[in-house]
Amino acid sequence: MSTITIDDVAQALGVSKTTVSRTISGKGRISEGTRARVQEYIQEHNYKPNAVAQSLAAQRTFNLGLVCPIEYEIFNLTYFHRCMLGISEVAAENGYDILLSMVNGDDVTNLRRIVENHKVDGVILTRSLVDDMCMKYLKESGIPFVVIGTCPDPEVVQVDNDHLGACSELTSILIAKGCRKLLLAGGEKQNIISQTRAKGFREAFRRARLKAEESWIYYDTEIRGLIPEILTRALQEHADGIICMDEKLAEAVLAQCREKEIRIPEDFKLASFYDSGFLAHSVPAVTAIDIDDTKLGFVAAQTLLKLIRGEPVQNQHLRNYQIILRESTT
Amino acid sequence: MSTITIDDVAQALGVSKTTVSRTISGKGRISEGTRARVQEYIQEHNYKPNAVAQSLAAQRTFNLGLVCPIEYEIFNLTYFHRCMLGISEVAAENGYDILLSMVNGDDVTNLRRIVENHKVDGVILTRSLVDDMCMKYLKESGIPFVVIGTCPDPEVVQVDNDHLGACSELTSILIAKGCRKLLLAGGEKQNIISQTRAKGFREAFRRARLKAEESWIYYDTEIRGLIPEILTRALQEHADGIICMDEKLAEAVLAQCREKEIRIPEDFKLASFYDSGFLAHSVPAVTAIDIDDTKLGFVAAQTLLKLIRGEPVQNQHLRNYQIILRESTT
DNA sequence: TTGTACGCGTTATCAG
DNA sequence: CTGATAACGCGTACAA
Numbered sequence: 195m196s197t198i199t200i201d202d203v204a205q206a207l208g209v210s211k212t213t214v215s216r217t218i219s220g221k222g223r224i225s226e227g228t229r230a231r232v233q234e235y236i237q238e239h240n241y242k243p244n245a246v247a248q249s250l251a252a253q254r255t256f257n258l259g260l261v262c263p264i265e266y267e268i269f270n271l272t273y274f275h276r277c278m279l280g281i282s283e284v285a286a287e288n289g290y291d292i293l294l295s296m297v298n299g300d301d302v303t304n305l306r307r308i309v310e311n312h313k314v315d316g317v318i319l320t321r322s323l324v325d326d327m328c329m330k331y332l333k334e335s336g337i338p339f340v341v342i343g344t345c346p347d348p349e350v351v352q353v354d355n356d357h358l359g360a361c362s363e364l365t366s367i368l369i370a371k372g373c374r375k376l377l378l379a380g381g382e383k384q385n386i387i388s389q390t391r392a393k394g395f396r397e398a399f400r401r402a403r404l405k406a407e408e409s410w411i412y413y414d415t416e417i418r419g420l421i422p423e424i425l426t427r428a429l430q431e432h433a434d435g436i437i438c439m440d441e442k443l444a445e446a447v448l449a450q451c452r453e454k455e456i457r458i459p460e461d462f463k464l465a466s467f468y469d470s471g472f473l474a475h476s477v478p479a480v481t482a483i484d485i486d487d488t489k490l491g492f493v494a495a496q497t498l499l500k501l502i503r504g505e506p507v508q509n510q511h512l513r514n515y516q517i518i519l520r521e522s523t524t
Numbered sequence: 525m526s527t528i529t530i531d532d533v534a535q536a537l538g539v540s541k542t543t544v545s546r547t548i549s550g551k552g553r554i555s556e557g558t559r560a561r562v563q564e565y566i567q568e569h570n571y572k573p574n575a576v577a578q579s580l581a582a583q584r585t586f587n588l589g590l591v592c593p594i595e596y597e598i599f600n601l602t603y604f605h606r607c608m609l610g611i612s613e614v615a616a617e618n619g620y621d622i623l624l625s626m627v628n629g630d631d632v633t634n635l636r637r638i639v640e641n642h643k644v645d646g647v648i649l650t651r652s653l654v655d656d657m658c659m660k661y662l663k664e665s666g667i668p669f670v671v672i673g674t675c676p677d678p679e680v681v682q683v684d685n686d687h688l689g690a691c692s693e694l695t696s697i698l699i700a701k702g703c704r705k706l707l708l709a710g711g712e713k714q715n716i717i718s719q720t721r722a723k724g725f726r727e728a729f730r731r732a733r734l735k736a737e738e739s740w741i742y743y744d745t746e747i748r749g750l751i752p753e754i755l756t757r758a759l760q761e762h763a764d765g766i767i768c769m770d771e772k773l774a775e776a777v778l779a780q781c782r783e784k785e786i787r788i789p790e791d792f793k794l795a796s797f798y799d800s801g802f803l804a805h806s807v808p809a810v811t812a813i814d815i816d817d818t819k820l821g822f823v824a825a826q827t828l829l830k831l832i833r834g835e836p837v838q839n840q841h842l843r844n845y846q847i848i849l850r851e852s853t854t
Numbered sequence: 855t856t857g858t859a860c861g862c863g864t865t866a867t868c869a870g
Numbered sequence: 871c872t873g874a875t876a877a878c879g880c881g882t883a884c885a886a
Contacts (some may be wrong), residue, residue: 245641249865577879
């Protein structure tokens with residue numbers, strides 16, 4: 195199927211390119227007769243405008259850059275994937291496509307390439323480190339971009355779930371159930387989201403006129419590494435329960451408790467971020483915060499498009515989480 | 525930082541665009557003097573050719589389409605992510621970028637869009653269903669594409685790991701260790717890879733002059749669904765062990781055995797596809813097939829680039845797996 | 855060794 | 871209502 199251009203269509207119909215172009219874009223006035231003829235021919239021969247030429251003329255690529263850190267591990271991946279879903283939906287609706295940029299740690303070369311070569315109209319960053327080089331570069335470059343997550347820089351447009359609120363609410367629930375000493379097992383300390391949750395954790399205690407010790411909060415809890423140790427200490431120091439920042443950690447806790455014969459929820463309570471089939475069906479079923487990441491990507495993409503169009507935007511703190519109480523915190 | 529064009533550079537230096545263009549591409553002979561001057565100016569002002577204009581002129585987009593099924597679940601995701609890594613590396617090396625296309629089941633609209641709009645020079649498909657609509661569409665469209673995985677169509681360029689050999693080899697090892705009745709717990713039946721492995725499974729038995737019953741092979745084993753049932757039957761019917769098609773399944777088996785007090789490896793042997801930290805550190809550690817998916821993406825991308833350049837290519841069956849024997853099959 | 859002029863496929867401006 | 875014509879930014883025959 196040879197690729198057909200607007201000129202081919204115009205010549206075949208004995209009209210000018212302009213007429214064809216107008217038929218497609220709907221701009222400008224043309225007679226119903228010619229419009230119909232052109233439409234038909236286009237349908238018939240499946241003519242599609244060349245996006246590259248359109249881009250050149252419009253000075254826009256109709257591509258959104260999406261940064262995916264290569265070091266994402268299994269957990270972040272599902273998060274990333276769900277975000278992509280939302281982004282992809284919005285992009286498609288608006289005639290945009292997604293250009294992927296895999297960046298390795300602080301090495302922004304790959305991102306720089308797509309930006310400097312003008313291959314994208316804007317960029318979405320899917321996480322934010324405390325000191326993120328991608329963000330730094332994007333700010334310098336002047337290209338429109340939004341960050342999914344939270345960052346301290348007020349100039350950066352951000353879209354995030356209300357992790358603070360979610361963690362705070364979950365913690366409060368556990369406190370209400372009688373817990374006085376809770377643990378918080380987290381992701382990378384470098385990751386802002388971990389710290390936001392910690393803040394919510396502390397806040398809940400403060401609201402209950404209690405104090406959360408800093409030693410109750412664990413970052414960089416590598417699954418097979420720290421969990422056993424944490425539980426041993428928890429047992430010695432009579433902690434009432436633990437909040438895990440992701441499913442994998444919760445899973446590890448569950449396994450360790452089984453091994454150490456700690457009963458959940460009788461001896462120890464367990465709750466987790468990110469609801470999943472596993473948490474819902476494990477024995478006991480685990481209380482979890484269900485977050486709609488797809489929505490997050492959706493809103494981020496919409497925000498970026500507004501930014502590209504020059505419309506005013508503002509940071510969004512979606513409250514799209516839901517706490518699902520299950521047996522593990524009974 | 526206003527965007528600067530080749531004309532700007534040319535005028536500023538009092539030379540023609542051609543000279544600047546040649547300096548960059550290295551084609552054609554120009555004096556060392558002017559070359560140096562141009563080089564310097566370019567560095568200084570950080571001039572980068574506009575990729576869109578280049579694309580239009582060259583009639584190539586320098587984009588590779590990458591199809592990501594939205595229904596990927598956690599396991600496929602890590603696989604997909606690792607492939608992407610390899611693809612991304614090759615792409616970057618060759619001045620290409622990756623355009624993502626998320627397709628939903630049989631709905632190829634998203635894929636069709638990027639192909640018909642000429643936004644990509646070729647496409648990589650990251651899995652192959654028994655009856656894959658994406659593949660069907662790509663064949664019709666005539667665009668160069670390669671499939672990561674195996675498909676029955678000999679006209680389609682394929683890059684795959686030798687899953688048949690891997691599964692066969694692993695099965696043989698278990699047979700050699702005295703197993704006579706083994707189970708194979710798999711992914712989606714619709715997924716060709718599952719069937720390829722089943723073939724390897726059968727082959728190993730045949731080589732040992734034994735026969736694998738079809739009832740030993742389970743497809744669509746949803747983790748929390750079938751595993752308990754399978755193990756109950758295994759126990760009743762005195763199976764010697766099980767080979768799982770992914771880590772998650774192995775994990776479920778491990779959990780169930782603990783619950784049912786089946787001892788591994790004494791009562792029952794366990795092996796799995798896709799090595800991971802979990803399998804390496806679980807108790808007992810699980811024998812696994814380690815596969816280098818990044819390499820797979822790497823080779824797929826290289827193959828696609830050759831295809832795009834019109835060079836001859838052939839299907840690749842990488843033997844880049846490695847069986848790691850651990851306690852679970854002692 | 856360097857420059858001129860044209861084509862790549864579209865859209866937009868300005869005449870008719 | 872419609873049609874030339876000029877951008878958009880770059881590569882490249884062809885000419886000098």
